[in-house]
Amino acid sequence: MEEMILKLKQEIIEVLNLEDVKPEDIDNDAPLFGEGLGLDSIDALELIVLMEKNYGIKLQDPAKGKEIFKSINVMADYIQKNRTR
Amino acid sequence: MTDMEKExxxxxxxxxxxxxxxxxxxxxxxxxxxxxxxxxxxAQLGDWPKFFKMDTLSKVGYLASELLLKELGERRLEGEEYASDRAIVLFGTTASLCADRNYQETIQDSDNYYPSPALFVYTLPNIVTGEIAIRNHYRGETSFYVLDGYDTGSMAFHLQCAFQDDVTESLLAGWVDSTDNDDFRCFFTLMDRADASDLKGLENELKGIMDNLK
Structure with missing residues (x-):
């Protein structure tokens, strides 16, 4: 799981162009939106694309993202349980 | 003031x-x-991570505007401070071509079809004016005119027109073009009503500035 969390952080940094952020800067339990990384609604859409492209997870209900993107831990857990690739 | 001084x-x-x-x-x-x-x-700015998410057109425009405002010693508006009397009027020939191409790449291959929302939001040239307005708390008019070429006559005319309302007191004006991520040219200037009063003089001044972009 630790390896997957690191990979996920690297993917997020790359896809969201978080140039000044390193994987170790992202707290596994901190909220991804609002405070913390300060992501916005376009970033949320990019994360939905990332899940589909890299893990084959198609979110039928985009509103569910709010729950899934609560933190890196929650997101990694969701991916682990639902990935198709 | 002589014509040479005005230039x-x-x-x-x-x-x-x-x-x-x-x-x-x-x-x-x-x-x-x-x-x-x-x-x-x-090296010169920092402090605005949104920069890294911008398309090339916005990056170039943002950088040019920030460097100019900093050099001129303009105070940054903070908190609930806003300026309704400053407009942004930009020109260019390539519009959002660079962003359009980058976005197109994400939808080109039907087997690898993942349209990027972050790239899509920049597929309009006037987004650069919004990025600058947001950063500086400007609430004046914003425009981006797509021209056929380096038409300084048309530019001078539109800049002068921007002062026709009874709100605008200054303009952040310029030219910004980008055909791909490594090909761009731009200039930015800050002007007031007096700078735009002489249409022919302004056109000549713009011609001189635009020579730097060729």
């Missing part, structure tokens, strides 16, 4: 993929193209 009136920033000049001062850099934009941003 030197506007202070401006020029950015091409090969270099950056701020009010006549050449900035040092080790890279060219998109890497140079990041290098200059880190």
């Amino acid at each position: 030197r009136n506007l202070k401006y920033t020029v950015i091409t993929d090969k270099g950056v000049t701020v009010c006549g001062r050449v900035l040092e850099h080790n890279h060219t193209g998109s890497a140079m934009l990041t290098e200059i941003y880190r």
Whole structure:
């Protein structure tokens, strides 16, 4: 799981162009939106694309993202349980 | 004031993929193209991570406007401070071509079809005016005119027209073009009503500035 969390952080940094952020800067339990990384609604859409492209997870209900993107831990857990690739 | 004195009136920033000049001062850099934009941003500005998410057109426009405003000693509006009397009027020939191409790449292959929302939001040229307005708390008019070429007559006319309302007192004006991430040219200037009062004089001044972009 630790390896997957690191990979996920690297993917997020790359896809969201978080140039000044390193994987170790992202707290596994901190909220991804609002405070913390300060992501916005376009970033949320990019994360939905990332899940589909890299893990084959198609979110039928985009509103569910709010729950899934609560933190890196929650997101990694969701991916682990639902990935198709 | 003579015509020669007027030609030197506007202070401006020029950015091409090969270099950056701020009010006549050449900035040092080790890279060219998109890497140079990041290098200059880190060395001269920083403090706005949104920069890294912008398309090339917005990065160039943002950098040129910030470097100019900083050089002119403009105070940044904070909190609930807003300026309704400052407009942004930009021109260019390539519009959002660079962003359009980057977005197109994400939808080109039907077997690898993942449209990027972050790239899509920049597929309009006037987004650069919004990025600058948001950063500086400007609430005046914003416009981006797509022209056929370096038409300084048309530019001068539109800049003069921008002062026709009873709100606008100053303009952040300029030219910004980008065909791909490593090919861009831009200038930005700050002007007031008096700068735009003489249409022919303004056109001549713009011609002189635009020569830096060729």
